[in-house]
Amino acid sequence: MSQAKDLYELLSASRDATEDEIKKAFRQQARKFHPDNKETGNEELFKEINQAYEILSDPEKRAIYDQYGLGGLRSTFGNSEVFDFGDLSDLFSQFFGGATRTRRSTGPERGADIRYELEISFLEAVKGCTTQITIQPLEDCGLCKGTGAKPGSQLKTCKTCNGIGEVKRVSESFxxxxxxxxxxxxxxxxGKMVEQPCTECNGKGQKRTKKPVDVKVPCGVDDGARLRWGGKGEAGRQGGPPGDLYVIINVKEDExxxxxxxxxIIQQKVSFSQAALGGNIKVPSVDGEKTLMIPSGAxxxxxxxxxxxxxxxxxNxxxxxxxxxxxxxxxxxxxSPEEKKIFEQLASLQDEKGKKKYGFFN
Ligand SMILES: [Zn+2]
Ligand SMILES: [Zn+2]
Known part of the structure; x- marks a missing residue:
């Protein structure tokens, strides 16, 4: 939006207009400059009018604008929040009850991405692994080379749209x-149609195929990690580039x-005497069994x-x-009776110690 334009002027509203008057003024202006209005339509102006209304219909934004102008709004909300309207088609749907202007590109179209969930063990996640998965991407039909036409048959201009690829429809709205x-x-x-559809793909031009892919999972991946293989997704249309393959890692819980x-982290059970006396024990690790020194009194x-x-x-x-x-x-x-005897001896020793220390114990 050009700095010089006054938001009230854009809406043809006075500075002291009520919320209702602002709304009314906006509707008049929007109708006048709507790009589909043959006489006075003006897409650029229509956008600006929408932007002006977005600000003046919000009491907080309007108050800041009244006092500090657009500069004040930018420093308060950030530029994107003040003026972010996304695609113009959003405006159409916003103000015309879902009547959006949609038109698919007739040119090359990028293939869709494929998402594949791969479950691996804890050990595989730590050390990395290589595995083969089977995906089923859409690929160009081998027989018709993606055209959808039976080999030898011609493409003809679409009768519905006369080859333009889009159709106009007039409807009533507010x-x-x-x-x-x-x-x-x-x-x-x-804009073109197949005279005789390809028998292999029924005229779709693409077919799902089973395709093995070697997946190398690097060491150290965590649960939920997303690995990407560029170009391994669905084939593009009309010569567009293929999509990507995303492999989502699910790490199985380990006992x-x-x-x-x-x-x-592991939990290691240690016997009462090992803990008291200390000593070396064997513990599992992802690199095999390792010796661990338990300090006495653990x-x-x-x-x-x-x-x-x-x-x-x-x-790494x-x-x-x-x-x-x-x-x-x-x-x-x-x-065992023998262990019991030893524990009893231990208990009486501890009793002696307790009496000395506290003066009482049992
Ligand atoms: Zn085909
Ligand atoms: Zn058509």
Whole structure:
């Protein structure tokens, strides 16, 4: 919008107009300058009128505009929020009850993206893996080379739209006659039709095919990671580029390992005597069993660490987090007569200690 234009002038409204008067003025102006109005239509002006109304119909924006002008609005809301109307077709739908101007491009069209969910194990996520998936992209029909026409038959001009690819339809609306321009339903906007459809693809020009794709999952991926293969999606139309393939990673839960950032966490049960005396035990890791030194007097909930055995950075096995081992001390439930004897001896020793320390205990 040009800086010089006054929003009230655009709407032909006075500065002290009420909300209702602003609305009325806007409708008059919008009708007058609507691009489908043959005499006075003006697309640029129509946009500006809509923008002016967007501001003046909002009491907060209007107050700022009255006091500080457009500059004030920009510094308050940011330029995009003040003037962001997106596509002009949004305006049409906004003010003309869904009567949008839609027209499909008749030129090359990019193929759609394909989304594939791949479930992998925790170990595969840590180390990376290579697997083959089968996708079913739309590809140009081999027989008709994507034209949809039976080989040897001709393309003819679409009768519905006379080759233009779009059709006009006049309808009644709040603003009077509104001409809608839409993609020709007969030829889908191409302007040409197939005289005899291809027998292989029924004239569609494209077919779904099964296609194996080798997928290399890099080491260190997390659940929900999205890997992209450019150009491996659906084939484009009319010579347009293909879409992309997105592989979404689902990491299965593991019974032993869990992930926290770059660290791998396990819970390790340790016997009562191991915890009291300390010593070396074997613990699982994604690199196989490792020896872990339990310090004497370890408590339940203590967290020990094996550095460098965690999750690698994506695609970089050399930079890894740590493995954290949470110690859970197992209290024995079934004791052999011999164990029972030893525990009883231990208990009486502890009793002695308790009496000395606190002066009472049992
Ligand atoms: Zn075909
Ligand atoms: Zn047509």
């Amino acid at each position: 603003f009077g006659h509104v001409t809608q321009i839409t993609t020709c339903p007969s030829c889908n906007g191409v 032993t390992f869990s992930r926290n950032g770059q660290d791998i 408590q339940t909930g203590a967290v020990l660490k094996i550095p460098g055995l965690g999750i690698p950075k994506i695609n 096995m050399a930079r890894r987090g740590d493995q954290l081992i949470e110690i859970i001390i197992e209290t024995p439930t079934k004791l």
